[in-house]
Amino acid sequence: MGGSASLLPREALGEYQELTFLSKQEILLAYKRFSELLPKEERENACSVRVPKSQILKLPELRANPFQHRICHVFSTSDNGDDSMSFEDFLDMLSVFSDSAILEVKSHYAFRIFDFDDDGILDRKDLEKLVNCLTGQGEDSQLSNAEMEQLIQNILEESDIDKDGTINLSEFQLVVSRSPDFASSFKIVL
Amino acid sequence: YYSNVTLNDPCASSPNENMCPLARPPLPYNMPLAYVFSVGVSFLVTCVLLVYSMSRSFRESYRVGRSARDLAVKVFSAWDFKVIQRHSVKLQHENIHTQLKELLVEHRSRSRSLSVCQYLRRSAALLLAWAFSLSTVLGCVLAVHRFSEYMHGCVGKWQQEAILLVLPFLVSSFNVLMPHLYNWLTMWEKHDSPVAEVYVAICRNLILKMVVLGLLCYQWLSRRVVCSTEECWETCVGQELYRFVVMDFIFTLLDTLFGELVWRLILEKRLKRNQKPEFDIARNVLELIYGQTLTCTWGSAPCLQTSLMQNCQSPSKPWQASHMSTIFITLLCFPSFLGAAVFLSYTIWSVRPSETCGPFQGLETIYKSGKTWLQVLEKSNPNITWFAWVHQHLVENTFLLFLMSGLLLAMIYLNIQVVRGQQRIIYLLKEQIANEGEDKIFLIQKLHSIYKQR
Secondary structure (H helix, E strand, O other), X not given: OHHHHOOOOHXXXXXXXXXXXXXXXXXXHHHHHHHHHOOHHHHHHHHHOOEOHHHHOOOHHHHOOOOHHHHHHHHOOOOOOOOOEOHHHHHHHHHHOOOOOOHHHHHHHHHHHHOOOOOOOEOXXXXXXXXXXXXXXXXXXXXXXXXXXHHHHHHHHHHOOOOOOOEOHHXXXXXXXXXXXXXXXXXXXX | OOOHHHHHXXXXXXXXXXXXXXXXXOOOOOHHHHHHHHHHHHHHHHHHHHHHHHHHHHHHHHHOOOOHHHHHHXXXXXXXXXXXXXXXXXXXXXXXXXXXXXXXXXXXXXHOOOOHHHHHHHHHHHHHHHHHHHHHHHHHHHHHHHHHHHHHHOOOOOOHHHHHHHHHHHHHHHHHHHHHHHHHHHHHHOOOOHHHHHHHHHHHHHHHHHHHHHHHHHHHHXXXXXXXXXXXXXXXXXXXXXHHHHHHHHHHHHHHHHHHHHHHHHXXXXXXXXXXXXXXXXHHHHHHHHHHHHHHHHOOHHHHHHHHHHHHOOOOOOOOHHHHHHHHHHHHHHHHHHHHHHHHHHHHHOOOOOOOOOOOOOOOOOOHHHHHHHHHHHHHOHHHHHHHHHHHHHHOOHHHHHHHHHHHHHHHHHHHHHHHHHHXXXXXXXXXXXXXXXXXXXXXXXXXXXXXXX
């Protein structure tokens, strides 16, 4: 860690500390792990290079996660839609998933991750894809159609306050605030 | 060689029989009492540990208040992003799947009521399955009883040792084959919830094992069929128990190695499906408990506690831990621990020890050894008569025992009521929050309608 610390400029380190929820050690560790994803020639200017999605998904923290594609998509600021991440995107992601991030930030990003069609609301199709991600992709592990219908119906009954058949961000945040372990489960630590 | 006499006689090892300068010790070492106390103390310790762990798991399982309005919360906060190993991720998938199924079943049973025809069909299927399983239990018991009588009748003709192994072999093979039969039965029954399937399977296996064990204990204690020809019935019964324990161990090993392997291969190749986790849980835990009951009866009670605690916290269980482990510990430990305790108490209090062998020879019952020791104690040292007084008035006095057990029951009842009261409070508060939410919905809709009118 001492070697890579010299590559990350101190002003940048201070800036990142102010802009994210991460501590100094966490930022340095993130820098080290990010530069390991790059080929050797590009490690010098890791701050300005974009890492392709396939490389990001090789991280052990994301490798087996069923929401890996959504996470890359939500945090990527790439213009050409290839979901590649720069170092700042990577820090952004780690900041939201860190221990010290507040509940509003976590629930905001959780909403965006669960919104599979990116239309700003969770409708029935989003909820169905969410449940399928949770139960696993195998044939046996998915719920039957009747159970899925019943489950989505119950979720909408409980969380859809304005009865428009979809869940918007405020309704989602209200539901999540009732859960005591959302904050601790929505966490990734390097 | 080591009997009570030889241990206490200081001249036993000297070759010269006439000269014995050492005097007999005033308070000799009482071997029968040592036997009784060591077994009793270990049982007491096991009992205390069991009750403590039971109370702890009860507390944990009652703390979680399950309500119907938590489905959305559960779905949105279900996934733990900290889990990164592939195997753990798979387990989490299964866990969430089972939990969602359970919650849905709860909702369904609460919201709809079955039509009369469906209700009748369901009850008929249930009755049939239970009648079948109980009749198989009866059949196994009759088979064991008949076979032990037949064995007793023809013990002189064949090789002694080989024929004595056949009864344990029979009992162990029943214990291995019947659970598989019951699993097929539960698959045929098609219960709604996975938890109900596991509970039903556990009940059936438990009934089978307890009834067969009960029959065997009765045979050992009455000695009408087994060990009736021998003088030293303790040795004979001990040997029988030992045979059962070893045979059960071998069968469990073979069943685990080959049974599960072959089963998994068959299922994967023919049906292309993974084996359901429910089969393993009920059967494996019961196998463990059964093996431990036998060992416990044999007298090494501390093993029961430690290995049970280790095995009941197995990390491969894809279930809600608290509720299931409570049920396991209470329903399964208590029949088996109580059964072993009852068996041993009956042996100590009522059964007459054999005349010519064992440490209790000559006594009327094993319990009398304690009484005779007290009399010796009084005679040898008049200063400790208070001990004898304590024993007579506190331990032998039945009124005190009734009082203490009454106090204990009262404490348990109070604790249960307190927990129930807290649960009720939680339920009422949740209802209040839900009603306030509905009020807000009503107000928002009113506002919308007024806004639209403008």
